[in-house]
Amino acid sequence: MIKEFCDICKVEIDNRDVLAIVSTPIKNYKVCKECLDDLIQYIQNRENNFKLENKRYERDYRNKWEEIC
Numbered sequence: 001m002i003k004e005f006c007d008i009c010k011v012e013i014d015n016r017d018v019l020a021i022v023s024t025p026i027k028n029y030k031v032c033k034e035c036l037d038d039l040i041q042y043i044q045n046r047e048n049n050f051k052l053e054n055k056r057y058e059r060d061y062r063n064k065w066e067e068i069c
Contacts, residue, residue: 006032
């Protein structure tokens with residue numbers, strides 16, 4: 001019986017639990033369900049922050065912040 005571990009939190013995963021495989025250009029990671037949920041939430045937060053910064057830039061709010069400071 002082969003033991004499998006989550007590459008992020010290093011917890012042993014049973015064969016009954018399904019591991020998600022996250023592919024990056026450098027390496028493929030096997031992650032557990034909890035780490036996958038955290039990773040998805042992190043990516044969505046970063047994406048939303050990026051969208052907000054782009055909107056500020058497009059509407060030229062960045063200059064207003066410089067004037068205030």
